[in-house]
Amino acid sequence: MKIAVRYYTRSGNTKKLAEAIAEAVSVNAKDVSIVLEEKADILFLGCSYYAFDVDQAVKEFIIRNKDNIGKIVCFGTSAMMKSMKKPVTKVTKTINIAVADEDFHCRGQFGKIHKGRPNEEDLARAAEFAKSIVE
Numbered sequence: 001m002k003i004a005v006r007y008y009t010r011s012g013n014t015k016k017l018a019e020a021i022a023e024a025v026s027v028n029a030k031d032v033s034i035v036l037e038e039k040a041d042i043l044f045l046g047c048s049y050y051a052f053d054v055d056q057a058v059k060e061f062i063i064r065n066k067d068n069i070g071k072i073v074c075f076g077t078s079a080m081m082k083s084m085k086k087p088v089t090k091v092t093k094t095i096n097i098a099v100a101d102e103d104f105h106c107r108g109q110f111g112k113i114h115k116g117r118p119n120e121e122d123l124a125r126a127a128e129f130a131k132s133i134v135e
């Protein structure tokens, strides 16, 4: 089973989760500017909310790489909102890519709010989540 990890980040919060997830499943975490060169059966896709939506770069990554994506497993950080599945599914439903029911989400530091998040505990939970998906 081929696994890939891609993420979009502005302040590094989601990158931390991506690296914990990637280490747990023994691949490298790369940002969404890096195309999928081969088909990933499972793509762990990390992103965050900015003004109630994911960044355009995440949407473009999904469309550009659609032929190399088996199933997407979402993960992400945000200050108030929760799962990233809704904005991701809005893109995938137009091109018939499956999004896993399971996802991982935690708080991410936003200015003075949620300082230090994701923290060590969040990263450990993210790693456990990733392992539970691939085993």
Ligand SMILES: Cc1cc2nc3c(=O)[nH]c(=O)nc-3n(C[C@H](O)[C@H](O)[C@H](O)COP(=O)(O)O)c2cc1C
Residues within 6 Å of the ligand: 008, 009, 010, 011, 012, 013, 014, 015, 047, 048, 049, 050, 051, 052, 053, 077, 078, 079, 080, 081, 082, 107, 108, 109, 110, 111
């Ligand atoms: C410009 C901007 C807009 C944001 N809008 C939202 C939002 O609508 N909902 C939310 O829950 N968090 C929002 N946040 C908080 C981020 O989602 C949160 O800080 C996240 O952890 C950032 O992840 P990153 O460091 O990987 O970019 C916003 C942050 C910024 C900088």
